[in-house]
Amino acid sequence: MTETGGSATQAGIFYQNTVAALALADLLDLDQLSARERLLEVRVESTEHVDDIVLCFADGHRDFQSVKLSLRVQNGAWTALWQSLHAQLQSGFGPVDQLTIVVAERNAASDAVAQLCERAATAVDQAGFVGRLADAQSRALASIEKITGGAQSAFELLRRMRLLHFAQDSIESELGRRRLTGASPSLPSLLPILRDIVGGAARRRGLFRPASLRRRLKLEHDLLLGEPPEWGLAAFRTATRQIARLTIPGTSVSGTAEDMFVWPRARTLDTSKRTDFESENPEQSGTSEEVGIDLRTFPTDQFDRVVVVAGPGHGKSALLTTIAGRLAAGPLVPVAVPLASLAAAATGVIQFLRTTMSTELEISADWERLAEQGLLVLLLDGLDEVPATSRPQLMRRITNFSARYPQSPWILTVRDAAVLGDLPQSAIVELLPLSDGDIERFAATMRDRLGSLQPWQVVRRLKLYPDLDRLARIPLFLMMLLATTDINDPRPLTRSDLIESYLAILFSPGRSKATGASDDRSVILRAIAETLAFERLEKQEIGATEREVRAVINRFVSDVAEADVLFEQLRTNGILRPQSAIRLQFPYPIVQEYLAARHLIDKYLDSLHQRIEDAVQRPWAQVIQFALELAPDPEPVIEAILLRDDDAFATGLRLVGRCIANGAIVSETLRLDVAERLAAFWVQAPSDARERVGRVLADGFWHVASPKLEAALHHRWLLDQGAGDILSKRSDRKLTLSVLQGLIAKARNSTGIHHSFKYALRAAGDDALQAIINAMNPDTADADVVSDISGLFWNFDTASISPALALKVARDERLPWQARFRAYLLAGAPLENAGVELAIKGIEQADWDRNYAARDLIGVHADPSAFFEQLLRSPTIPLDRRVELAASIGHHIEDHSERRRLARILVKDNSIDLEVRIALRLMEARYSDAEQFRSLVDDIPSLPAQHVATTIALFGHYPDPALAEHAAVLTRARAQSNADIVRIANSVTTGMRSIFEMDWGFGGLIRAAPPHPGILPWIELLEDWCDRADLTPAERMQVRTAAVGLGSEPMAAALERDLLVIDDFDAEVWTTDDEYGHTISHVLHQLKRRLRELPDDLVERLLRSKRYNIARYAVQALGDRGDNQALRRLIEAHRVIPEWSLRDVAANQIEQLAARLQIVVRKDGSSYRID
Incomplete structure (x- = not known):
């Protein structure tokens, strides 16, 4: 100072x-x-x-x-x-x-x-x-x-x-x-x-x-500082905004990216999940999973090096186009760099920008200066489109650029995470298939351009055609569907049919709009495109130079003028589009792959069996799949694939299964053979492969009559990995009841909820419910078993059963209360008086674990609001129970206006316990009541520590920097004990870096958000707390981890030092009050960007831990390392790991790494070996 x-x-x-x-x-x-x-x-x-x-x-x-x-x-x-x-x-x-x-x-x-x-x-x-x-x-x-x-x-x-x-x-x-x-x-x-x-x-x-x-x-x-005018960036920004448009090539459907783009849901990629040929098919099970990445925030301090992984047609290029348009307003400078062009240029990134990009964009910016200052944002598109032989050198250039210019953000798109290798300190996220809500938003966007589309009608129509519904989860196919077909008259379609309808417009645009062309050249254009697509893939390339395109055209026509016309039509029709100043590409890689497959079938059908080895490698994986789906008689090739000695993960078998599911013409005998092979692998496969096989079976083999497949459907661990979908599609009452009997027999300590199987149970209705009731005989089963069996009631809804049957159970006083609560809920509203009395008794009980289902009866009460208020006012109900109920008000009273009305009345009533009123205030603050939130902040000095923490965690809903700083000042004075400091520190990261959707109790979904504008005083506070001498090592590590989550560089360096000197991660200092290793696993998560590769000795120390959450990071670190030595160490670790769940993680990593290295791994008993 x-x-x-x-x-x-x-x-x-x-x-x-x-x-x-x-x-x-x-x-x-x-x-x-x-x-x-x-x-x-x-x-x-x-x-x-x-x-x-x-x-x-x-x-x-x-x-x-x-x-x-x-x-x-x-x-x-x-x-x-x-x-x-x-x-x-x-x-x-x-x-x-x-x-x-x-x-x-x-x-x-x-x-x-x-x-x-x-x-x-x-x-x-x-x-x-x-x-x-x-x-x-x-x-x-x-x-x-x-x-x-x-x-x-x-x-x-x-x-x-x-x-x-x-x-x-x-x-x-x-x-x-x-x-x-x-x-x-x-x-x-x-x-x-x-x-x-x-x-x-x-x-x-x-x-x-x-x-x-x-x-x-x-x-x-509101102060935007410009760049030196001689750089030409003002014009570049204007041009970038103008060309940030989305178009379905060959149609009249286009618009600005800002208007047309529907931001995808995304989550951190689970690196234990392999991306391969099966990833082209959306897994609807993923649509209900928690999503935590908001790509609209890119770039931020902790989200500035991003790899986006998604299958073809998921909108990766459209995402980059939209980001470019958003950032073009300044101060950042977004530059789209086609990776195929960068690879072909054989220069470093900055040199490529100076030469190729400056010439193409007609600007003279100082790229080095922009990169140094972190103003240059690289949008790197299409790593899969780079020949495999060129990728290592390209990745080295990107790595070198990242090291030389650490402040310059970039975002890279790729289909297959396995081709990434080792990128420095990057966040890897995956785009998820479209949910029903996403499809509605897409349809709403398209309605403005196509007319007469009602979004809800689109979703409803798709539900009638399961295959079409599955394809529509991919944005590209949904756009094709909406733009090129009559959604009100859907016919049975395969993905090939859908692509063909799209290609028909590309090659004959006159069907949808006037082009001015007098002659129909669709046949020759198609032949040229198929030849070009095939030959470029033979060179392991997506796209081509103008010279290469013209060379193919010249083989079909000799007249120079006609060749020029064909070249122009390839471009104007949208069959080819500029990739850079020197290269052209097909509209989507999957279109090139489909055209190449057509060429292969038409010209080289007899050689298809020779390409079996290409079937699981990009870019030929998609081509071979399409070829098998299109071939008039693919059985000989499929049988040849099945005769090969497959690897430990049944990669060849799964490829065959996927092709059949996608429409390959095979005999019922072969379909049965493949189904039974898949079922045999399915029951003993690692979870990653098991999930994928289940998806294949559910998509293409659900109807196959096979005793082996039906036996597999009885395994409980397969129900949520395909078996439930198969059973629900079959709707075979006898088979459903047989599987249900198995679940009843093993219901002890089971949750009883089976999301995909519940549709089969509902179809079985009273028969299924009666089977459950029969097993709930108190004369032959103890109370705990009966309660566990009653958990199966969750799979039904009131419309699928006879309420009288459920009421009979609910009124049976011999049964445990938990079973009766669930039966009353299933019977539906209105809840009878006996049910009200039973619910009150259950909520009053001290043993909440045996009575928690009583709370669900609030929703079926004749007057939920009045009953809820009665419970909160009841002195016979334990205070902590009433607080928990208050914190779930949004769940019990779904009408927003009624919830707010009741909450305001109760908050102002001093006869209600203070703790209950605080919980209600917190819930109203979560639901955007700014007055309640400000009052909670002002009360930080007197609130209990847990409520202070919850208040701070809700700051994502209120981006007010002055209020955040005020809260930090009050919290500094309020927090005294170590326990308070640790609790509050953990909540700060939530409030300052995300939006906490606290909808159930004091928990809920955490959504990523830009850093809070008031984050700086909190960084200072957490850094100061880290300096307290009275913190234990574990407490200090937790506070430092929270500070790193806010973006504190000094604490990141300190946390790294702390981690590297720990010899025994299961020592008492780290296990006290932390049975599962959450403290260390959170440290590893926060340092993932900083420690892009864990040192060998640290990996070995982590592997020695007996706590799953810690050892799992070591297994994943070996998988991320991506070399032969890491694969061998994973196989060795898999042999000796005693815990099944950790062995499963290792098996998934072995599969992914073997695929990346193209090394064949075989089963060796219950372990693995390299072939």
């Missing part, structure tokens, strides 16, 4: 903030400067010895600045100054780093120091330095030598220093000389804005970088 005569003053603080504001201006400067002058980072009040301002430059050197209003020799501030400068020189000071004193008032002391620094820098040695000094300088030097410990140490210090005189009034004129707004001088108002920003961050060790500072100026001050 600035000082005058040793005491801090407001004037000194103001001056220091002004100097720091000038540094921020330098951070924003884009003029042509040398690397030593280009500023990349500014820290204020850092953790260094010289901590006022620390500047980091492009050449790697740092400048540690101490800011003073004036210098006075021999006072306390003078001594402290030289002590801190000397300490900094001795502590992590680099060979090119620099120390700077910035002084406002010029006097004899400052002049003497300035001259000492200048002469020391030019002196050959210490003797020569001393010999050139005047008396005033010698007196100052004597004082410095005394403080620093001698003449030589003072000399070494001074030669690494400089002193700058900056009068307060000269800083604004200095700022005015910088072109921070492009062509014009800097805005007069910029200095106070920057000074206020510094002042707000100085209390919390502020860190500033160019991109985040520019975005903050735009967001908070």
Whole structure:
């Protein structure tokens, strides 16, 4: 902090903030400067010895600045100054780093120091330095030598220093000389804005970088700083926004990306899940899973290197187009880079931008400068489209770019995560298949362009045609369906039919719009396209150069003019589109793959069996699948595949199964054979392969009459991995009841809920319910067993059974209460008086584990609101039970207006227990009652710690920076005990980095969101808490983990050090109150971006842990490493791991890694071996 005569003053603080504001201006400067002058980072009040301002430059050197209003020799501030400068020189000071004193008032002391620094820098040695000094300088030097410990140490210090005189009034004129707004001088108002920003961050060790500072100026001050006009970026931004359009090629359907794009749901990729040929088929089971990634937030500090994984047609390219349009407004510079073009250019990323992209875009931007400052955003599309032989070199270029320009964000799309290799510190996310809600949004978007489409009708129609419904979960196919078919007259379609209907428009656009063409060239265009698609895939390429396209055309026509016409029609019809200035590509890779398959069938059908080895490798995997689906007699090829010695994961068998499910023409005998082979593998497969086989069976073999398949359907562990879908599709009452009897027999300690099987149970109706009731005989089964069996009631709804049958159970007083609660719920509303009395008794009981289902009867009461209020007011119900009920008000009272009305009445009623009223206030705050939320923040000093934590976790709903800072101040004063600090710290990450949809109890879905605008004071608070000496190692690790989740770099470095020195992860210090290893697993999760590859010794220590959550990270780390040695270590670990669930994770990793390395792994008993 600035000082005058040793005491801090407001004037000194103001001056220091002004100097720091000038540094921020330098951070924003884009003029042509040398690397030593280009500023990349500014820290204020850092953790260094010289901590006022620390500047980091492009050449790697740092400048540690101490800011003073004036210098006075021999006072306390003078001594402290030289002590801190000397300490900094001795502590992590680099060979090119620099120390700077910035002084406002010029006097004899400052002049003497300035001259000492200048002469020391030019002196050959210490003797020569001393010999050139005047008396005033010698007196100052004597004082410095005394403080620093001698003449030589003072000399070494001074030669690494400089002193700058900056009068307060000269800083604004200095700022005015910088072109921070492009062509014009800097805005007069910029200095106070920057000074206020510094002042707000100085209390919390502020860190500033160019991109985040520019975005903050735009967001908070509506100030968008331009680039040098000679770069041409203003026109580039306009062009990027204009071309950010989405089109279904060959149709009249198009629009701006902002209007047409439906943002996909996404989640962090489970790296244990392999992406392969089966990934082209959407798994509807994924549509109900928790989603936690909002791609609209890209890029943020912790979401700036992103790999998007999705199958063909899931909208990866459309996503990048939309992101480009959103970011084009500034201050970031989005640049779409086709990876196939980058690979073909054989240059580094920056050189590619300088040459190819600058020429194509007609701009002359300083790409290196933009990347250094984090302003350049690379949109890298289509890694799968790069030949396999070119990928390693391409990945090295991206890795090198990431290392050289760590602040520059990028997002990369790929179909198959297995081809990624090792990318630095990237978040890998997967796009999920469309849900019914997504399809409605798509249909609503298309309705404006196609007319007469009612979104709800689209969803309803699709439900009538399961195969079509499944295909429509892929955005590309849904768009094709909506744009090229009559949704009100759907006919049986395969994916090939759907692509054909799309291609018909590409090759004959006259069907949908006038093109001006007088002759129909659809036949020859199709032949050219099929030949081109096939031959480019033979070269392992997606797309082609103009020369390569024309070479194919010339084989079909000899006339030059006709060749030109055909080339133009390939482009104007949308069959080919520009990939870059030098390459063309098909509209979607899957279209090229389909055309190549058509060519293979038409021209080389006899050679299809020779391509069996290509069947599970990209890009031929899709081609061979299409070819088998299209071939008039694929059985010989399929039989040849089945005769091969398959690997441990039945890869060839699964490929065959998928082709048959997609429509390959086979005999019933072969279909039965494949079904039984799949069933035999299914029952003993690792979970990843088991889930995929279940999907194949449910899609294409559900109707096959096979005793082996029917036997497999009885395994409970398969019900949610395909068996339930098969049973529900069959709707075979006898088979359903047989499977149900097996579930009843093994109902002990089972949840009883089977999401996919419940439709079969509902179809069986009273017969199935009666079978359950028969097993609930209290004379032959104990109460716990009866209660567990009654859990099967959850699979029915009131419409599927006779309510009288359920009521008979509910009224049977011999049965345990839990079973009766469930029966009353199944009987439906209105709840009879006996049921009301039973519910009250159940809620009053201390043993909540045996009576929790009583709460569900609130919803079937004749007046749920009145009953809910009665329960909250009842003194006979335990207080914690009433609090829990209050925290679930949104579940019990679904009508929003009624819920709010009742909650407001109860909150104001002082006769209601305070804890209950707090819970109601928290729930209303979750449902956007800003008044309640502000009052909860104001009450932080008096609220119990758990409610303080919940309040803070809800901040994502209220992006108010002033309120967040106010809450941080109150929390700092409120939190005293270690337990409170840990509890609150964990909730801060939720509130500042996500939106907490707290809908059930005090839990709910956590949705990713941009960092809260009030996040900085919380980072400071958590960093300060980490310094508390009374925290245990486990507590400190939890608080540091939370700080890292907010974006604290110092805590990330400290957390990494903490992790690497732990020898035994199961030592008592880490297992106390943490049976499952959540603390360490959370650390590993937060450090995943920082530790892109765990050290070998750390992996081995993690593997030794007996706690699943910890050892799992070691297994996944080996899989992520992606080399032969890691595969062998995984196989070795799989042999000795005793726990089934961890062995399963290892098996999934082995499958994924073997596929990536193209190494065949065989079964060896219950283990694996490399062939």
